[in-house]
Amino acid sequence: MHFLKALIERYIRDGQPVGSRTLAKDTGLDLSPATVRNVMADLEDLGLVVSPHTSAGRVPTVLGYRLFVDSLLTIRPLDERDVDALRSEFAGSSDSATLIETASRMLSGVTHLAGVVMLPRHEREVFRQIEFLPLSGTKVLAILVTGEGEVHNRIIVTERAYSPSQLIRASNFLTELFTGRDMREVRQRLVDDLQRTHRHVDQLMLRAVEMAQRVVAAAEHKDDYLMSGQTNLMEFNELTSMDRLKALFQAFTEKREILHLLDRCIEADGIQIFIGDESGYELLGDCSLVTATYRVEDEVLGVLGVIGPTRMDYQRVIPVVDVTARLLAAALRQQ
Amino acid sequence: MHFLKALIERYIRDGQPVGSRTLAKDTGLDLSPATVRNVMADLEDLGLVVSPHTSAGRVPTVLGYRLFVDSLLTIRPLDERDVDALRSEFAGSSDSATLIETASRMLSGVTHLAGVVMLPRHEREVFRQIEFLPLSGTKVLAILVTGEGEVHNRIIVTERAYSPSQLIRASNFLTELFTGRDMREVRQRLVDDLQRTHRHVDQLMLRAVEMAQRVVAAAEHKDDYLMSGQTNLMEFNELTSMDRLKALFQAFTEKREILHLLDRCIEADGIQIFIGDESGYELLGDCSLVTATYRVEDEVLGVLGVIGPTRMDYQRVIPVVDVTARLLAAALRQQ
């Protein structure tokens, strides 16, 4: 197995099939190429490596990589100075949107791969305040504040005009009633209320419910991610085929499939690695995904990671992803 | 010149250098290849076409395209049914963000190129209301409503804690003072006030000014654009070189250069076309940009268009861009 490790490490460095001669030198053990050849033949029988054709060296298979990352890889934690350097990148920005962006850019910058950060879900979103502002005619601007100061706003077109004082009364009423309550409860109560007294369904309230609904949905459904450094992937010769690259980039912009994948990662709390087609999406054929969840106070908020060729430097990438997740969590916590 | 037109139209179709034989057939005039060769030699002397090598056909130069789009192109307006089809796409969405997105996707969808829409600038942003909400400790959430219901929000960390009633008083004070005023005026007044009475500079006010400043800046500076269909560009063989493609995509995500370019287009009110390196950015070397401004009530809000290879179907693209701009403007107006 020592051989497999040496072979993969070499292949990760060069990107070229590794031959018996080079591997013999790499292992450190003083063995002849012939011996190494025997071992490599065994590895091939086990399905851990393949040779692209008869006289090329060997290349790791997905199974080989899997064994490598699961058992052979000794991950040194990142140098404390490097961690500090990364931490300081977060220092500048305070609001959560830019923190996310910093994390994503950091991931892609440090690893030279594509970085991806799923936006944090806010479970247990709490109602804080609602405000209705008259705009022109029958339009009303609704502003809903939840949680730690997330602001949601929406323009509501009502059936009849409301006077400013009516709007203020409505907002006072709702705010007094619901402040501090869980948004899901708020929505439920509003729905119940409307159904009970449904003969005079108030357009304003109806829309307010819709808005609450949407906020709740957005909070439960983690809905989006942010990606950067996609262009880094163009550097790798294994992704040179224009067709594949196009399919990949389209998946990035359509987001749906990638989101599914990230969703699965969020369940496996901690570091998660998909190698090649393990993900089940064949468009990630020659790609791997390394992710880590980030959390605040034992509650998983989301997941972040990198996408790159299967031939990526796992030894370095894994701790980077891990640390970035921790740093982002820390930055979000104190923000 | 009729020859140039035929040549370019042919080249746009096939993407292959056009030889004398094919061109002879294309023109419709019953001329022999030899005659056509003479003409082509003349066109080459004029700098309108070049041949990639001795025995290939001719390919239009930037100058050739320029002449083509300026003088030779007869643009038929879009079929009324097509316009209706496009219009109906806008019908579904009501808020301005999704309208913009629809426009961008429409552009890329119809032309099979990359569509880009600059976000509308709101000149003369008007102050409507400001609200301060206490969060935990010394944190205050400031919500600023401007214009037709744009909501800006920001978390302010103050030096000392404010009581809820103090915050309400502050927001009432500001709202009463500034409602309906131009944001630029608001900012100026706030700055003046602070300087006059600067011994007891109020942290809260200071941050409010900063926020106002930022809103004003964002309103003046058209700050962003939305792009879609970038992957369409991967289809064209003239953009096959990975290096160029990477540079292009990086420019798309960094946005700075593209924004500069769009800025220039916004000035030339109406349709604007940059062919190849006319833009001055060599990374758009083999690309053309076709844009149109969109406006509401004689005020230019922004610009939209498509980016594609110089060898794009101008005859079709130009009316599409034109119509999309009008439709977007109409949709924004009635929204």
Add this chain to the structure above:
DNA sequence: TCTTAGCACTCCCTCGACGAGAGTGCTAAC
């Protein structure tokens, strides 16, 4: 039993040659 040297073999890659194909420029004739 493990290791190693030797050897024949396979496959890729590069290079040069070659011919086909496409297109040109030029000249001379209509």
Add this chain to the structure above:
DNA sequence: GTTAGCACTCTCGTCGAGGGAGTGCTAAGA
């Protein structure tokens, strides 16, 4: 002004040869 004819040039695909890298197998050595 237009055209046919012709020699020329350049690209591109194919083919075969040679080198290089690497393999599998066998037989001998520790």
